[in-house]
Amino acid sequence: MEDGPVNLREFQELAKRNLPKMYYDYISGGAEDQFTLRENVEAFQRIMLRPRILVDVSKIDMSTTLLGYNMSSPILVAPTGSQQLAHPQGELATARAAAACNTIMVLSFASNYSLEDVASTCNAVRFYQLYVFKRRDVSATLLQRAERNGYKAIVVTVDTPRLGRREADEKNKMIIPRNSNLEGLMSVDADLTGGSKLEAYASETLDPSLSWKDIEWLKSITKLPIILKGIITAEDARKAVDAGVSGIVVSNHGGRQLDYTPPTISVLEEVVKAVSGAVPVLLDGGVRRGTDVFKALALGAKAVMIGRPVVYGLAANGEHGVRSVIKMLQNELELTMALAGCPTLRDITRNHVMINHERPRSLL
Ligand SMILES: Cc1cc2nc3c(=O)[nH]c(=O)nc-3n(C[C@H](O)[C@H](O)[C@H](O)COP(=O)(O)O)c2cc1C
Numbered sequence: 001m002e003d004g005p006v007n008l009r010e011f012q013e014l015a016k017r018n019l020p021k022m023y024y025d026y027i028s029g030g031a032e033d034q035f036t037l038r039e040n041v042e043a044f045q046r047i048m049l050r051p052r053i054l055v056d057v058s059k060i061d062m063s064t065t066l067l068g069y070n071m072s073s074p075i076l077v078a079p080t081g082s083q084q085l086a087h088p089q090g091e092l093a094t095a096r097a098a099a100a101c102n103t104i105m106v107l108s109f110a111s112n113y114s115l116e117d118v119a120s121t122c123n124a125v126r127f128y129q130l131y132v133f134k135r136r137d138v139s140a141t142l143l144q145r146a147e148r149n150g151y152k153a154i155v156v157t158v159d160t161p162r163l164g165r166r167e168a169d170e171k172n173k174m175i176i177p178r179n180s181n182l183e184g185l186m187s188v189d190a191d192l193t194g195g196s197k198l199e200a201y202a203s204e205t206l207d208p209s210l211s212w213k214d215i216e217w218l219k220s221i222t223k224l225p226i227i228l229k230g231i232i233t234a235e236d237a238r239k240a241v242d243a244g245v246s247g248i249v250v251s252n253h254g255g256r257q258l259d260y261t262p263p264t265i266s267v268l269e270e271v272v273k274a275v276s277g278a279v280p281v282l283l284d285g286g287v288r289r290g291t292d293v294f295k296a297l298a299l300g301a302k303a304v305m306i307g308r309p310v311v312y313g314l315a316a317n318g319e320h321g322v323r324s325v326i327k328m329l330q331n332e333l334e335l336t337m338a339l340a341g342c343p344t345l346r347d348i349t350r351n352h353v354m355i356n357h358e359r360p361r362s363l364l
C-alpha cells in the first residue's frame with residue numbers, strides 16, 4: 001500500500017490526482033493573477049521563529065476557547081462551499097471529522113447538504129456562514145434556521161459584493177453546484193451562456209449594496225454573536241468593533257476575491273492593534289504548517305481557520321482524510337510549541353517571531 005501524505009502539501013497532490021480538473025481548479029484556484037493566493041502561503045515563509053530554551057515542555061496544552069466554547073486547539077474549519085465536489089459525503093464527513101478533533105466547523109451557506117442535515121449528523125459546536133442576498137428575506141430565513149438548529153455564531157462574509165474573477169472557472173465553464181439550503185427559497189434566472197456559471201449565479205443573487213448600516217439589521221434579527229469575515233485593514237476593524245460585532249476574521253477569501261490584497265499574515269498585527277482586545281481576531285489564508293499557526297498566534301490571532309487543506313483531505317479520503325489533515329496540523333503545532341519553549345498558548349508572544357525587516361543585517 002502506498003504511504004499516506006506526511007504534510008498538508010501532499011494532501012493537495014493527492015486531491016489533484018483524485019478530482020476532475022474542473023473541480024480541482026475551482027478549489028485550488030484564486031482570482032486573476034493569483035498573486036494573493038501565492039503570497040498568502042509565501043508570506044508565512046518570510047517570518048522566522050525565535051525559540052526559547054530550557055523551558056519545561058514535558059506537557060503541551062493547545063486547548064483554548066472561542067466565544068466561550070472549548071476547542072482542543074486554535075484551529076477551526078473555514079467555510080467552503082460545495083464540498084460534494086470533493087467527496088459524496090461532503091459537509092457531513094467534514095462535520096464528523098471536526099467533531100472528532102474537537103474543533104469548530106464553520107458551515108458555508110453554499111453547502112450541498114442542508115444545514116439541518118449537518119446539524120443532525122453529530123453533536124458539536126458549529127458556526128454558520130452567511131452571505132447577504134438581494135432577497136434579504138432569504139438571508140434572514142437561513143439565519144433563523146441556523147439559530148433553530150443549534151449553530152452558535154453567524155459568520156458574515158463581507159468581502160464578496162461580487163464574485164472575484166477566477167479565470168480557470170471561466171475557461172472550464174464551472175457548473176453551479178446544488179445548494180440544498182436554498183431549495184424552495186430562491187430560484188435564480190441567471191444568464192448562463194458562457195463563462196463561469198458560479199459568477200453568473202453570484203451576480204444574480206448577492207447584494208452589492210450591503211454596507212455598515214446592515215450590521216444593525218443583522219443584529220436585530222438574531223441573538224447569535226456575529227463575526228465578520230473578510231477584514232484586512234485597521235480602519236474596517238475599528239468600524240466592526242464600533243458596529244458591535246463579536247469577532248473578526250482577517251481574510252482575503254484565500255486569494256479568491258480581490259487579487260493584490262496583501263497576504264493576511266502581513267496585516268494581522270495592524271488589525272489586532274486596532275481592535276486592542278475588544279473582540280477575538282481570527283486569521284485564514286495560507287495556513288499550511290503548525291509553524292504557520294504559531295506565527296499567527298504570536299502576531300495576535302486568537303485562532304486560525306483552514307480552507308483548502310480540509311477540502312483536499314476530503315478529496316483524498318473523506319471523513320478520515322479531513323481528520324488526518326486537522327490532526328496533522330495540530331501535531332505540528334504541538335511540536336512547534338515544544339521546540340519554541342511554549343507549553344501553553346498563553347506562552348506564545350510577539351517575541352517568538354521575527355518578521356523580515358526585524359532580521360539582523362547579517363542575515364540578509
Ligand atoms: C473551494 C472553496 C470554497 C469556499 N467557499 C466559501 C464560502 O462559501 N464562504 C466563505 O465565506 N468563504 C469561502 N471560501 C473561503 C474560505 O472560507 C477561506 O477564507 C479560505 O479558503 C482560506 O484560505 P486557505 O484555503 O488558504 O486556507 C472558500 C474557499 C474555497 C477554497
Ligand SMILES: CCCCCCCCCCC(=O)C(=O)O
Pocket residue numbers: 081110163179182198201202203205206253256
Ligand atoms: C448558490 C447561490 C450562489 C451564490 C453565489 C455565491 C458563490 C459563492 C461560492 C463560494 C465561495 O465563496 C467561493 O469562494 O467559491
